[in-house]
Amino acid sequence: MSEGHEPDRTPGGTPGTPPNLRTTEVDLGGLVSVLATHLYSTPLVALRELVQNAHDSHTRRRLEDPDGAAGHTPEIRVRAGARSVAIEDTGAGLTEPEIHAYLATVGTGYTRLLREVTGSEELIGAFGLGFLSAFSVADEVTVTTTSHREPAQGHRYRSRGGEQYSVEPVAPRRTPGTVVELALKAEHAHLADEQALREVLGRYCVLLSVPVYVGDDEKPVNAIPVPWREPVPTTGLYAARMDFAAAFGRRFAPLTAFPLNPADEGADSVGLLWVQDGGTYGSSDNRDLAVYLRGMLLADDARDLLPSWAGFIGGVVESNRLTPTASREDLQRDEHYRALQQELTDAIVNGLYETARLYPSAWRRILARHGQDLLGAALCDDRLFTLLADDVPVPTSQGDLTAGALRAAGNGAVHVALGSGGGFEEMLYRAMQVPIARGDRYAVLPFLRRYAQLRDCRIVELGAESGNRELFRDPETPLPAEEEAWLAAALAEEGEQLVPARFDPPGLPLVLVPDREAELKARIEDDAADARIPSAALRLARAFTARTDGTVKARLYLNTASPAVRDLLAAYRSGHTGSATAAGLLRSLKVIMAAAAGSAGGDLAAALAGVGTAVAALTAPSDALSVGFGTLFASDEPGLDERGEGGR
Known part of the structure; x- marks a missing residue:
């Protein structure tokens, strides 16, 4: 700033403040309503947030007073009353200034400050918003607390709606700690059920180090041994993993379980993955992954962390580095998230290899249950393809x-x-x-x-041109054009192309093979295809099928190596009157077989009638034979006239 220059000032302002600058007003009532009612997807999150606060209170007490905390047993107890829930802990508690500074100030969290100072990865809270979730389920919230710093003083915070509150002194608790009491709203009265609390907290808190009890239970809801945390003999490690997966899995029993142990030394994620005993097929997606941040459930359905082909995988992941969203119900898609995605993919591939090598009976069950899904998975990963x-x-x-x-x-x-x-x-x-x-x-x-x-x-590839050429070989001797035309008139329907060929077995005189490209062309050129198929895919498909005009809907391969076909041609060449009857019988057989397959291949009623007429003609006295032929080919079969000649 040059000498003699007076800084810009506004009344009541500071040097350099732009003129007419005003302070933003905050509608605290509206903010509390939005945060408490719309920040979280489910009211159950309130229980998670309050138990999480109780956990951090224990960690805080141990960090601030390690000598004093050594003599007490950490415990969190959740009780249900008459349309009320209480969360009680024996942690650090709060002084009156701390109630005003942290409990009653939105966005200010002592836990976050303490973690920044101490570097502790055990503290869970981050945004100072967790307590606010209580107002999403409660008409009134009461907090009774005694700080470990002032054990002779107790205080009670009380608020309806979160916008206004009162604090009054009360007799101190016998030991430091806090009780948060929720007077539930009518629509959330169902939370005051101990069994429901056990189920919810059993999932939310399964990885918390502080025991969490419901009511007067003597066994905590998070008593399940965690195999990647506790020392387990090598001989019992697989069984411990399977026990955890069976206890944690919600829909399917585990077929095998394997650890998440990233090879990268900089990775912090650990956990357990398992193959679920639930049938999958192609587009089935039963991925089931729960993510815990510092021991507390963060995302109950984090399936996008798993590869898209792993529709048969369930698991639990624990991390300290993942970044939660403000509601703490999802994860930010940052570099830690992407690194974990790769770690999980590697763990699944390595786990499947380990299962195939060490647990053959489990591997056989996996192949039987998820074979179709594994076909697609193998195409997505070279290592899996080698394995499978x-x-x-x-x-x-x-x-x-x-x-x-x-x-x-x-x-x-x-x-x-x-x-x-x-x-x-x-x-x-x-x-x-x-x-x-x-x-x-x-x-x-x-x-x-x-x-x-x-x-x-x-x-x-049967049905493709190259595969058909290999399966249906050219005749040893090409048929004369006149004979081929007679056979086409006698055997083929409109849209069918007669193709003389040789194929095995000789006992099969003819095969009707649909043209798959013509079928695709008909499907995508249907008016409804514009609504069913994305425009880009539709353009590509139409470009592919433009090379065929779609007039040939099927090819009728005639087996010239078949004795029946050879006899038929010999009869035709000699002028035998029975050739027309035999050809009509083959035509009827073709139509009947096509109908049995559920595809259109001619008039089934006429074909059945034709079989009867042919049998009658072949068994008639010789002097009536010509009459039988005339009856057969004057009926509904359009291909031949009564002399056995083509009538098309």
């Missing part, structure tokens, strides 16, 4: 088989059907006596494609 490639079950036409078993049964090739099977396709697969993987199931096709690359084996 030869073990994970794949759904096939012959039940669940491993990829290795599929490969062995297919003489070095893995066969996978792109459609849902049924009808002639299913008959063909069974007749081949080769298990066919269900490519329409979750993750099966991409998993087997990657497996084929890993094991350097062939993959035959």
